[in-house]
Amino acid sequence: MYRIAEWLSRPDRLAGLFLLAVAGVAIREGAPLREGVLGPGFAPLVAGSLLAALALGLILWPDHGPTAKGEASPGHRAAWTFLALGLYVFLLRPVGFTLASAIFLATLFRSLGRYSLWVVLLAATASAAVLSVVFRWGLHFPLPVGAWGF
Amino acid sequence: MMNTMRRSVRVWLAICGTASLVLMLVAALGGAPAGAATYPTRPVDMVVAFAPGGGADVTARLVAGYVSKKWGQPINVVNRTGGGGIVGTHEVLTSRPDGYTLMMDNHAVNAMLGASQTDLPFKWDERTPIARVTFDPVFYVVKFDAPWRSLKEVVAHIKANPRTFRWGTAHAGGISTFAITQFFSVAGLDIAQTNRVVFPGGAPTLTALAGGHVDFAGQQWSEVLGLIAGKKIRALAVVLPGRLKDFPDVPTAREAGFPELDVVGWQGVTGPPGLQAEVADRWDQAIREAAADPSFLDQAAKIGKVIAYLGPQDFRKFMQAEYDKYLPLAIKMGIRK
Amino acid sequence: MDTLSLLANGFVAALSPQNLLFAFLGSVLGTLVGVLPGIGPTSGIAILLPLTAFLPPTPAIIMLAAIYYGAMYGGSTTAILVNIPGEVSSVVTTLDGYQMARQGRAGQALAIAAISSFVAGTLSLLGLTFFAPPLADVALAIGPPEYTGLVILALAVVVSLSGRSLRKGLASALLGALIAMVGLDPQSGRRRFTFGVPQLIGGIDFISVIIGLYAIAEVLVSIEEAMARVSAIPITRLFPSLADIKACIGAMVRCTLVGFGLGLLPGCTPGAISFFSYDLERRVSRAGSQFGTGAIQGVASPEGANNAATSGGFVPLLALGIPPTPALAVLLGGLMIYGLQPGPLLFEKQPAFVWTVIASMYVGNVMLLILNLPLVGIWVRLVMVPYPVLGPLILVFSVLGAFSVRNSTFDVWVALAFGLLGYAMRRLDFPETPLVLTLILTPILENSLRQSLSMSAGDVHIFFERPVALGFAVVGVVLTAVTLYARRRAGTGATGASRQEGS
Numbered sequence: 008m009y010r011i012a013e014w015l016s017r018p019d020r021l022a023g024l025f026l027l028a029v030a031g032v033a034i035r036e037g038a039p040l041r042e043g044v045l046g047p048g049f050a051p052l053v054a055g056s057l058l059a060a061l062a063l064g065l066i067l068w069p070d071h072g073p074t075a076k077g078e079a080s081p082g083h084r085a086a087w088t089f090l091a092l093g094l095y096v097f098l099l100r101p102v103g104f105t106l107a108s109a110i111f112l113a114t115l116f117r118s119l120g121r122y123s124l125w126v127v128l129l130a131a132t133a134s135a136a137v138l139s140v141v142f143r144w145g146l147h148f149p150l151p152v153g154a155w156g157f
Numbered sequence: 158m159m160n161t162m163r164r165s166v167r168v169w170l171a172i173c174g175t176a177s178l179v180l181m182l183v184a185a186l187g188g189a190p191a192g193a194a195t196y197p198t199r200p201v202d203m204v205v206a207f208a209p210g211g212g213a214d215v216t217a218r219l220v221a222g223y224v225s226k227k228w229g230q231p232i233n234v235v236n237r238t239g240g241g242g243i244v245g246t247h248e249v250l251t252s253r254p255d256g257y258t259l260m261m262d263n264h265a266v267n268a269m270l271g272a273s274q275t276d277l278p279f280k281w282d283e284r285t286p287i288a289r290v291t292f293d294p295v296f297y298v299v300k301f302d303a304p305w306r307s308l309k310e311v312v313a314h315i316k317a318n319p320r321t322f323r324w325g326t327a328h329a330g331g332i333s334t335f336a337i338t339q340f341f342s343v344a345g346l347d348i349a350q351t352n353r354v355v356f357p358g359g360a361p362t363l364t365a366l367a368g369g370h371v372d373f374a375g376q377q378w379s380e381v382l383g384l385i386a387g388k389k390i391r392a393l394a395v396v397l398p399g400r401l402k403d404f405p406d407v408p409t410a411r412e413a414g415f416p417e418l419d420v421v422g423w424q425g426v427t428g429p430p431g432l433q434a435e436v437a438d439r440w441d442q443a444i445r446e447a448a449a450d451p452s453f454l455d456q457a458a459k460i461g462k463v464i465a466y467l468g469p470q471d472f473r474k475f476m477q478a479e480y481d482k483y484l485p486l487a488i489k490m491g492i493r494k
Numbered sequence: 495m496d497t498l499s500l501l502a503n504g505f506v507a508a509l510s511p512q513n514l515l516f517a518f519l520g521s522v523l524g525t526l527v528g529v530l531p532g533i534g535p536t537s538g539i540a541i542l543l544p545l546t547a548f549l550p551p552t553p554a555i556i557m558l559a560a561i562y563y564g565a566m567y568g569g570s571t572t573a574i575l576v577n578i579p580g581e582v583s584s585v586v587t588t589l590d591g592y593q594m595a596r597q598g599r600a601g602q603a604l605a606i607a608a609i610s611s612f613v614a615g616t617l618s619l620l621g622l623t624f625f626a627p628p629l630a631d632v633a634l635a636i637g638p639p640e641y642t643g644l645v646i647l648a649l650a651v652v653v654s655l656s657g658r659s660l661r662k663g664l665a666s667a668l669l670g671a672l673i674a675m676v677g678l679d680p681q682s683g684r685r686r687f688t689f690g691v692p693q694l695i696g697g698i699d700f701i702s703v704i705i706g707l708y709a710i711a712e713v714l715v716s717i718e719e720a721m722a723r724v725s726a727i728p729i730t731r732l733f734p735s736l737a738d739i740k741a742c743i744g745a746m747v748r749c750t751l752v753g754f755g756l757g758l759l760p761g762c763t764p765g766a767i768s769f770f771s772y773d774l775e776r777r778v779s780r781a782g783s784q785f786g787t788g789a790i791q792g793v794a795s796p797e798g799a800n801n802a803a804t805s806g807g808f809v810p811l812l813a814l815g816i817p818p819t820p821a822l823a824v825l826l827g828g829l830m831i832y833g834l835q836p837g838p839l840l841f842e843k844q845p846a847f848v849w850t851v852i853a854s855m856y857v858g859n860v861m862l863l864i865l866n867l868p869l870v871g872i873w874v875r876l877v878m879v880p881y882p883v884l885g886p887l888i889l890v891f892s893v894l895g896a897f898s899v900r901n902s903t904f905d906v907w908v909a910l911a912f913g914l915l916g917y918a919m920r921r922l923d924f925p926e927t928p929l930v931l932t933l934i935l936t937p938i939l940e941n942s943l944r945q946s947l948s949m950s951a952g953d954v955h956i957f958f959e960r961p962v963a964l965g966f967a968v969v970g971v972v973l974t975a976v977t978l979y980a981r982r983r984a985g986t987g988a989t990g991a992s993r994q995e996g997s
Contacts, residue, residue, distance in 0.1 A: 035685075040679075040686070054675070061668070062665070070659060085718040111890065145539070147545065149897070149898050150894065244693060352949060353951050364816050386815075
């Protein structure tokens, strides 16, 4: 089991597996749609088949070792940022663009930049406010409005 | 950062932030509904399920401009494109029926859609008709130097050489498909022997026609007017009760010998199911007045539309009649899925 | 000559103080909007159209044209400074532009982008002015088989932009193709890859992909790696030297021709054209081997090309009434509201209006040059903001942009998903450029191929009977072979232009 996991964990192999899955979906979607001269299923089938071949190639013959950049950091900051981003989008409809942006910015300014709390809150609120004023009221951009009307 | 930021900067930030917050609060409070005032008490969204610049969009802007001036409240035209109009339509039909989200409906997302597709994420007739506003008549067109001078000559040619005849449509199941399908059906021609070429929109279809890549097309006024004026394509007939002022030489379908042709494009205002009657009435009244206003009619002609007002009840009947017309055509042509 | 006097009158109208003011306003707004990741001319005009509603026709048109050009320029600014293209046509600019920024030459990159855009835009407007009607007829003769050939030609570009690993580049390209197929099949109306989600029926919004793949992924990567990426780089000089500009002359001429010529063709978007121009320049230019590491021609070429493509696009728009790209369709809608009735008779029936519009396009080009060259210093300083502040702000802009296109949170989630994909692709060394290119090209290829076969009732010989189509296809195959051979010769893909190179 461990050997398989190790064999799989080469980055190219993981990528290959993902692409193989995508190719599989494509072929499954395309196959029943074959009709006419070149039906709607033709393109997915062709693209899916080619992708499957390439994916298999990546799995069986991955490029050597990690990238030439040297092994990068494990990605914690990126993961955290992405999580915050997800929460931000989730909050858009309930609390509105302005508040959600302020919360998001404050969270990241503080955790990524380690600035003091007051400065962070001020900067985040100011930025969110300015953006809202410029884009929503100034340029009439459609932006999500929360339950409290802004 | 605290240490390196000068005092003045911090003060400035504080002022900016506070000012903005205050501004926003004022705006939010100012926009709140004030008791039992008449509709509308705040801006209304008119959703168009198609891209800006298209037939539904320009009509929406025309109507929105007129009505917002009349009522003193902004009517925002919002484009929600995708899926041939399904995405925007779905959004409106599932929104709150409070009168602040309405739709510039058109032939493509109404009965025609209901007849063509069986698995829509909504029921095509569950919507509140408010008023039909415009027609966008279909023109049957050929390349400018094509040898046929009338629809009858086209029919004769198709009977003689079906296999080399190519006709173009915008999209696989849109109004041009129905227009041409009906033409073949009414003229007693076997459509299966001819070649159909599908394009992603009216503009590419007509470009292909003008360039000689297809022989025949049926598109709407707003789409054909440029190329006809420029003598790149020629209209053989228009599907309307009477000739258009701007095209005195183009016979109607009836005059061309095919009175049964009646596929027509239209736009109208509709709302989600369960819309309040007062809202619908106010809009109906506004559109009725617009339809009688000469300047409104002028502007409509400029964007290639004929004013064709129908009140809510007649509009509903019209929608049903369309469905009855398109359903058999869709089944026969194999469009329905 | 009559044309010249009409043009002169147009200039007089365009240069009135009121109109100049609106041109300026439009340029500023357009640039502001263009700087937002993913929001380019199309969305910019669509969103800002209401602002012009209360203006009389001429200033409104001028403002709209200025917004358009401004948005294009704004997109290049962020592409160069932070590796985030403002919209599709700026994607290629990141390849060399950002590298230049990392070498401290951001000012030169920005300046050459403005200069090249101006030169190509002005020259191509000349083409528009004097050759519009006959060129429009040429555009009409290009039909489905010719487009098929053209896309086959584009395959050579995909191969050459694949970066280090060809198979990863191809995998990326195929991924782009599959993404393009989500939604309604344009030929049959059948739903593909929608999995029962109504919002997917409309397909995956292109802008969300760009925002996710470039803006969000870029921030995620930067936050993870050295966060003091761009801010620590000293700026050596703000303007290109005369030698630099001289080196770009060839590029500017070529990109004007390519951009204008391809821009004529309905359906050929400035985004795709910028790829073509970049690739051509790389093969032909003396500095070709440096493309991808900060060659100044690598910025001049795509930037000029997409401006020239805009002018080229105006030919079918004004002469035939046919908008060749979505952006111009929106512009056309805006113009129609003001009474412009596009079509071949436009030049005869409404000459004053048309020539004012064309003159204001010249003015818009100049305005942007004047506006932005001094601003280069400011832009560059703005980017010195520490990344823990800049990064999250960029993410907010991304969310803002993704939402505002169709007013939908679904699009924002899509952008996030592509952000994740983009991050994975960068970590795993998969090039993103092929994905974007096939995303643009697949609908064109699928449509043209099936249309051609419909035209000929399934007979493949239609491709061989039409010389232009055959020509394109043959050139495409030959070029692809040549590129493959060159890659083989140079070892493992040292000629590839990959965003990963030089990181």
